[in-house]
Amino acid sequence: VSAERVRVGLLGCGTVGEAAARILIANGDEIRRRAGTPVQLARVAVQDTSKARGVDLPAESWTSDAWSVVTDPDIDVVVEAIGGIDPAKALILAAFASGKPVVTANKELLSTHGQEVMDAADQAEVDFIFEASVGGGIPIIRPLKESLAGDRVTRIMGILNGTTNFILTRMSETGGSFEEALAESERLGYTELDPSADIEGYDAAAKLAILSSIAFNARVVAGDVHREGISTVSARDISAAHELGYEIKLLGVAEIQDGAITARVYPAMLPKTHPLAAVRDVFNAVFVEGEESGELMFFGRGAGGGPTGSAVVGDVVEVARNLATGGRAVGCTCAGYAKLRPQEETPVRYYVVLSVADRPGVLSEVAGVFARHEISIASVRQEGQGDQATLVAITHTASEGQHQATFANLGGLAVVKSVDSTLRVEGTDER
Numbered sequence: 001v002s003a004e005r006v007r008v009g010l011l012g013c014g015t016v017g018e019a020a021a022r023i024l025i026a027n028g029d030e031i032r033r034r035a036g037t038p039v040q041l042a043r044v045a046v047q048d049t050s051k052a053r054g055v056d057l058p059a060e061s062w063t064s065d066a067w068s069v070v071t072d073p074d075i076d077v078v079v080e081a082i083g084g085i086d087p088a089k090a091l092i093l094a095a096f097a098s099g100k101p102v103v104t105a106n107k108e109l110l111s112t113h114g115q116e117v118m119d120a121a122d123q124a125e126v127d128f129i130f131e132a133s134v135g136g137g138i139p140i141i142r143p144l145k146e147s148l149a150g151d152r153v154t155r156i157m158g159i160l161n162g163t164t165n166f167i168l169t170r171m172s173e174t175g176g177s178f179e180e181a182l183a184e185s186e187r188l189g190y191t192e193l194d195p196s197a198d199i200e201g202y203d204a205a206a207k208l209a210i211l212s213s214i215a216f217n218a219r220v221v222a223g224d225v226h227r228e229g230i231s232t233v234s235a236r237d238i239s240a241a242h243e244l245g246y247e248i249k250l251l252g253v254a255e256i257q258d259g260a261i262t263a264r265v266y267p268a269m270l271p272k273t274h275p276l277a278a279v280r281d282v283f284n285a286v287f288v289e290g291e292e293s294g295e296l297m298f299f300g301r302g303a304g305g306g307p308t309g310s311a312v313v314g315d316v317v318e319v320a321r322n323l324a325t326g327g328r329a330v331g332c333t334c335a336g337y338a339k340l341r342p343q344e345e346t347p348v349r350y351y352v353v354l355s356v357a358d359r360p361g362v363l364s365e366v367a368g369v370f371a372r373h374e375i376s377i378a379s380v381r382q383e384g385q386g387d388q389a390t391l392v393a394i395t396h397t398a399s400e401g402q403h404q405a406t407f408a409n410l411g412g413l414a415v416v417k418s419v420d421s422t423l424r425v426e427g428t429d430e431r
């Protein structure tokens, strides 16, 4: 490290990289005071150096060769804002091998190869921090790692994807269909070219894996997370939820009970009185429960250049301060592979809608199936008549497996025409 400044090499100058570069330059005075040393954006690697960028740097600072940045002896810190696994992972490992700390926003990499990369950072004894990888501008990784280091987190519940929260908010407000809300989200530019990573819950699952690993000191990868998307949520589900006092949200829920972790992402009914039910549009929020700290909520913009760039630069300041003072960021605390509870064994509650025959005795037949699977019903009501007759039930807590077996049996009853909707109920006091 040069005695008089910390020099940053930035890899990627897209949405996140460009915002981080702009903030590093514009807030240089604040950053110098907070880091205890000037922080200079020295080099930027991009794919196409001929593209115009909103970053004021001399021409010689730009390169299309990211490798030359990570191995440059004049670079003290690498910021990886390319995304994806290849070549981001190899570049990060090469930076560690040259003794450089790395800041990244790369959730794909962390939620799949995170352990390998963190181990490499520990071995090289350099900082590796990634606040921007979950929740964009929302501080959540550092609070979990540092502020709550003395507590035991028991549960995390989050709205971790802005696009799907926007879609569900529009459906809730307009009464429209999933397809209409998705089209609006596309018009407003909130949706990726291929929306499936958002819609099918992959993005939220990656973020939940990162949060669970840190909160529970365990190794949880994206593939460990049970995942369902929102494309099956209907306008009818939303209006039924409203009538019962609920909103439908795509939730990431992770819990630790008796040493076993459950982690799942799915659309779920949430009481309107729950703080997460008020999180609208593209906003994200993470609700954390600690044994001693109780309930905490972290709220903000989960994506976008400014918010994500702000989180990246916050990490750069921490790294720069550590370089100047000889300190180290909190490294990997994951004790080992987690014991993961299979989804079938996870305790859940359900909201169920059945189309039924309109004749006496239907309710008791249906109730009998729930009873056989040892599920008790919290509330049930019959709606409509004749061909329109439906039963809407909410269950008490029982395992996912008990519920699935019940739904399969209900589908086989002569009095049940169809199982129209099944959604978990989260955020009630019942566990």
Ligand SMILES: NC(=O)c1ccc[n+]([C@@H]2O[C@H](COP(=O)([O-])OP(=O)(O)OC[C@H]3O[C@@H](n4cnc5c(N)ncnc54)[C@H](OP(=O)(O)O)[C@@H]3O)[C@@H](O)[C@H]2O)c1
Residues within 6 Å of the ligand: 011, 012, 013, 014, 015, 016, 017, 045, 046, 047, 048, 049, 051, 064, 065, 066, 081, 082, 083, 084, 087, 105, 106, 107, 108, 132, 133, 136, 302, 303, 304, 305, 308
């Ligand atoms: N966008 C968000 O709101 C957000 C929020 C949280 C986290 N993140 C994460 O932040 C990371 C970056 O996302 P982004 O949205 O900023 O992506 P992006 O807009 O697509 O930018 C990617 C940048 O990487 C550059 N690049 C690609 N391959 C390269 C290579 N081999 N060498 C050098 N540069 C290369 C591209 O260069 P060109 O410009 O020349 O094409 C571009 O500048 C991802 O991990 C993402 O998951 C993003």
